[in-house]
Amino acid sequence: MTENTTTSATLHVVATIPIRADGVELARTALAELATATLAEEGCLAYAAYESGAAPGLFVTVEEWRAQADLDQHMTMPHIARAFEVLGPHLEGEVAIHPLQPLG
Known part of the structure; x- marks a missing residue:
């Protein structure tokens, strides 16, 4: 199996x-x-939204970005502001954003 060098970066x-x-x-x-x-x-390599099958009302996004700067830019986009505007009144708690660190 070969390693995908783009994924690790x-x-x-x-x-x-x-x-x-x-x-x-x-x-x-x-x-x-x-x-x-x-x-x-620009800079979004993958982005998918899911609904948990185990925890009712929990939604999850799974994302891959070219770099931190691309994610930072994403957070300023009008469609992010619109999503927070629409979802804000219906939040059951805090939105938690987890940048992931590889283990190896």
Whole structure:
């Protein structure tokens, strides 16, 4: 098996978004739209939104960025502001953003 050298140099991020029951349908739509818009960004190598099958109301994004600067730019984009505007009133807790560090 060969190692993918691009993957080791990129930034992987997981974000968890806890949503109250009254906002789940809205979150599904908003996060699908966010994923589509984000995939068109310069520096975004992968971006997918998921709904947990184990924890009702928990949504997760799994992301790969070319560099930290690209993620920083992403956080200033209008579609991020719109997602927070739509989801904010339905949050069940804090959005947690986890930049991941490889173990080996």
